[in-house]
Amino acid sequence: xxxxxxxxxxxxxxxxxxxxxxxxxxxxxxxxxxxxxxxxxxxxxxxxxxxxxxxxxxxxxxxxxxxxxxxxxxxxxxxxxxxxxxxxxxxxxxxxxxxxxxxxxxxxxxxxxxxxxxxxxxxx
Amino acid sequence: xxxxxxxxxxxxxxxxxxxxxxxxxxxxxxxxxxxxxxxxxxxxxxxxxxxxxxxxxxxxxxxxxxxxxxxxxxxxxxxxxxxxxxxxxxxxxxxxxxxxxxxxxxxxxxxxxxxxxxxxxxxxxxxxxxxxxxxxxxxxxxxxxxxxxxxxxxxxxxxxxxxxxxxxxxxxxxxxxxxxxxxxxxxxxxxxxxxxxxxxxxxxxxxxxxxxxxxxxxxxxxxxxxxxxxxxxxxxxxxxxxxxxxxxxxxxxxxxxxxxxxxxxxxxxxxxxxxxxxxxxxxxxxxxxxxxxxxxxxxxxxxxxxxxxxxxxxxxxxxxxxxxxxxxxxxxxxxxxxxxxxxxxxxxxxxxxxxxxxxxxxxxxxxxxxxxxxxxxxxx
Numbered sequence: 404x405x406x407x408x409x410x411x412x413x414x415x416x417x418x419x420x421x422x423x424x425x426x427x428x429x430x431x432x433x434x435x436x437x438x439x440x441x442x443x444x445x446x447x448x449x450x451x452x453x454x455x456x457x458x459x460x461x462x463x464x465x466x467x468x469x470x471x472x473x474x475x476x477x478x479x480x481x482x483x484x485x486x487x488x489x490x491x492x493x494x495x496x497x498x499x500x501x502x503x504x505x506x507x508x509x510x511x512x513x514x515x516x517x518x519x520x521x522x523x524x525x526x527x
Numbered sequence: 528x529x530x531x532x533x534x535x536x537x538x539x540x541x542x543x544x545x546x547x548x549x550x551x552x553x554x555x556x557x558x559x560x561x562x563x564x565x566x567x568x569x570x571x572x573x574x575x576x577x578x579x580x581x582x583x584x585x586x587x588x589x590x591x592x593x594x595x596x597x598x599x600x601x602x603x604x605x606x607x608x609x610x611x612x613x614x615x616x617x618x619x620x621x622x623x624x625x626x627x628x629x630x631x632x633x634x635x636x637x638x639x640x641x642x643x644x645x646x647x648x649x650x651x652x653x654x655x656x657x658x659x660x661x662x663x664x665x666x667x668x669x670x671x672x673x674x675x676x677x678x679x680x681x682x683x684x685x686x687x688x689x690x691x692x693x694x695x696x697x698x699x700x701x702x703x704x705x706x707x708x709x710x711x712x713x714x715x716x717x718x719x720x721x722x723x724x725x726x727x728x729x730x731x732x733x734x735x736x737x738x739x740x741x742x743x744x745x746x747x748x749x750x751x752x753x754x755x756x757x758x759x760x761x762x763x764x765x766x767x768x769x770x771x772x773x774x775x776x777x778x779x780x781x782x783x784x785x786x787x788x789x790x791x792x793x794x795x796x797x798x799x800x801x802x803x804x805x806x807x808x809x810x811x812x813x814x815x816x817x818x819x820x821x822x823x824x825x826x827x828x829x830x831x832x833x834x835x836x837x838x839x840x841x842x843x844x845x846x847x848x849x850x851x852x853x854x855x856x857x858x859x860x861x862x863x864x865x866x867x868x869x870x871x872x873x874x875x876x877x878x879x880x881x882x883x884x885x886x887x888x889x890x891x892x893x894x895x896x897x898x899x900x901x902x903x904x905x906x907x
Contacts (some may be wrong), residue, residue: 435761436571438855438862439831441884457884459833461570461855462761486831 407510408519409470414494415513417504421476425498426458426467426489429523434460437489442478442500449473449502451509456499458489471509473502542587543681543739547746551757559654561588563760570761574857577728577766578898581687582758583749586727590657591677591736592650594668599646602672606664607637608785608804610795611648614639619708619723623785623793624652624660625806629813630781631788633660634773636734638710638723649710649721651682651734653775667805681742686732686766688901689754694733697748698722706905707731716741724903727763729770729896731903768863769856771825771895777836778823778851778865786813787867789823789895821848822873825897826864826881826890831855833862834881834888840866841880841887847872850881858898864890 407415412430416423431437439459449455449469456467456478478500482488489497504510514522539557548555553564564585566573576582594603600611609622616639624632633656638649652660657676664674685694691702698713701722705711710723718741726732737745749755764774773779773788785793794810802808813819828834833855840848853864864881872879873892880887 435566435569436857438833441832459831459855461574461765461857462565464833464835 406516407470407513408516408522409468409513410522411468411470413467413470415470415510417507417510420504421501422471422473422504423498423501424455424467424470426493427519428493431490431493431497434458434462434465436461437486440479440482440486440489440499442482443475445475445477447475449475459486467499469502470513471502471504471506473505475500475502477501542585543742544585544587544746547743548585548757551750553757553759556760558760559588561654563588564757566759566761567757570759570765571857573756573758573762574765576756577687577730577758577762578858579688580754580756581685581689581693581732581752582728582762583746583755584684584686584758584763585681585746586654586684586734586763587681587742588654589682590650590652590654590660591680591682592652592657592661592664593640593647593675593677594650594664594672595645595647595675596672597646598669599648599672600641602668603637603648604798604804606667606805608794608798608807608810609637610798611637611639613797616641617710619710619725621793623790624663625785625804625810626781627805627809629784629786629806629809631775631779631783631785632656632663632781634775634779634790634793635660636723636725638721640710640712640721649736655776677736679739680736681739683735683737683742683746683749684726684728684732685735685749685755686726686728686730686758688731690730690732691903693749693752693754694722696752697745707902709905716744720745727770727772728766729772729898729900729902730766731901764852765854765857768852768854768865769858769896769898770900771865771897773823773865774852783823783867784813784819785810787819787821787823819870821867822870823851824848824866824868824873825893825895826850826853826866826879827859827893827897828862828864828881828888828890830888831862832883832886832888834864834883834890838864839882840868840890841882842872842877847879856897863897865895868892
């Protein structure tokens with residue numbers, strides 16, 4: 404299962420026609436202690452680059468953008484009671500939402516694991 | 528402290544402990560014209576450590592001013608509403624710089640540091656406002672009153688229930704007769720150190736003025752105690768919010784006045800009658816019935832979604848106020864906020880909601896502070 408990354412520090416797992424989206428370990432470490440996550444409702448149509456979710460840390464609210472276009476199929480309900488999952492398991496249990504992939508061509512501009520690592524190293 | 532955005536044009540300057548912060552794992556951000564540590568291991572961890580042990584904060588961005596000369600007491604009383612003529616040497620007061628209409632130009636701490644009949648006061652003003660304050664004070668103080676900006680001194684804040692025990696380890700005996708809102712001075716390693724038992728967290732604690740040459744040595748000496756961890760601006764903000772303490776540039780601005788802001792205690796009774804300071808008349812009018820359209824209140828929210836600065840407060844469909852600072856309270860486990868709300872809704876029975884991204888969150892007016900203060904008061 405390929406994993407893609409965006410410059411906004413989201414990760415995208417694509418399995419068939421469904422994508423799972425979350426924020427990276429780098430992103431959660433930058434945000435700090437997360438106290439609330441607002442995930443999109445299923446059925447929401449998202450356009451690539453549009454605001455899809457909001458993550459609130461102790462410091463501030465930050466938007467999470469849709470890395471590709473599609474329709475939301477599920478938000479991670481576990482984050483309602485346990486937003487700290489984004490800190491403790493950002494790239495696994497702390498996923499944000501799942502969506503259909505409307506155009507696989509949109510994945511082509513995204514980074515793979517190696518490219519994302521290099522990208523983050525350039526930021527520090 | 529004022530909104531740092533207006534300083535973004537200038538590259539931020541470095542403070543005496545800049546490298547020390549980086550060596551201790553700080554994440555640095557531009558704030559009030561300086562590079563400042565926002566956090567080390569994490570805001571919540573530093574917040575909780577300060578509430579249970581002792582956090583060490585660098586607040587060297589703040590303006591430290593010494594005002595002295597014959598007649599300094601009377602000269603300062605013309606610009607501050609505090610009663611300085613009855614403030615004994617070694618005592619600290621919270622005070623305000625006001626404009627003619629009673630708007631708050633800055634809030635500050637003033638210590639009477641007079642010795643041997645020489646009148647002298649030590650002021651700590653907000654970092655983002657200090658250049659404006661200096662210009663304003665210079666304009667309003669007589670020419671024969673000296674103002675010295677201690678820009679070669681760092682300011683450290685050691686805050687938390689273990690702060691006094693820690694400070695005793697470095698300066699033995701220094702807290703023997705030093706209580707909340709009292710200051711003292713001592714010599715350490717060849718440098719003069721000023722210590723005030725005050726702070727911005729609601730905990731017992733100290734603010735320590737130290738020459739830049741000795742700042743690292745003092746920070747190391749304090750941090751050598753296992754009860755101390757460094758804490759950044761992030762925890763300082765969440766701690767002061769829980770303590771119900773207003774932040775200049777957010778909860779207080781030139782458009783807010785001390786009466787609406789609930790800072791009537793900074794306008795002592797004796798001087799309400801005698802006046803003689805900038806903004807006096809405008810403040811007195813606000814003490815009258817209906818003199819304040821709005822009041823600063825504390826709001827407690829349910830759930831976990833914080834309401835931040837700028838969020839609107841509603842009573843039914845009516846817009847009745849604005850959040851001036853808000854966030855998640857690590858101590859209480861729910862979001863809290865300070866807001867200016869129309870006076871008729873500023874009570875605990877008011878049915879208020881705060882709008883956050885289209886949602887209406889129920890909010891209850893609660894008395895400040897949100898988390899009880901833990902000051903070492905004399906006689907307590």
